[in-house]
Amino acid sequence: MEILTWHKSYNIGAADIDRQHRDIFRLINRVHQALASETTTEKTGDILTQLMTDVRGHFADEEKVMERAAYPLLPKHRQKHQELMATLKPLMARCGENGNIVATRLLAFLKDWWQKHILEDDARIGRHLRTNGTQARGAEISQR
Numbered sequence: 001m002e003i004l005t006w007h008k009s010y011n012i013g014a015a016d017i018d019r020q021h022r023d024i025f026r027l028i029n030r031v032h033q034a035l036a037s038e039t040t041t042e043k044t045g046d047i048l049t050q051l052m053t054d055v056r057g058h059f060a061d062e063e064k065v066m067e068r069a070a071y072p073l074l075p076k077h078r079q080k081h082q083e084l085m086a087t088l089k090p091l092m093a094r095c096g097e098n099g100n101i102v103a104t105r106l107l108a109f110l111k112d113w114w115q116k117h118i119l120e121d122d123a124r125i126g127r128h129l130r131t132n133g134t135q136a137r138g139a140e141i142s143q144r
């Protein structure tokens, strides 16, 4: 069963960003499944590590899109990304020690964070790209 279900309202209208968001949802669901099926902590840890890598890459790409589109709320948005990473790091470390309880709490937190962040903050980037006609040159992610 999924903990986070994709819905079209999560699309912000920039294909590359939407694809990365869907991949992140998929990874969060994989962590959830690994926990539910009582797989070893080690495997859950591997998926969480992958998730951290993907999230870091996604934030870098999204911030590049905002830069190219001269998005006025970039500093505030970047700060939210940094805050999430700062929150996750100690939690990740604790997942290693005492796996599943921390990981379960972490998942609930991630679910809320991503739903809110995409619908409120990332959606605003999409609107900016559309309003300013920068979608074509601003929104595609060429390389990291």
Ligand SMILES: [Fe+2]
Residues within 6 Å of the ligand: 062, 077, 081, 117, 121, 122
């Ligand atoms: Fe974001």
Ligand SMILES: [Fe+2]
Residues within 6 Å of the ligand: 017, 021, 058, 062, 118, 122
């Ligand atoms: Fe995002």
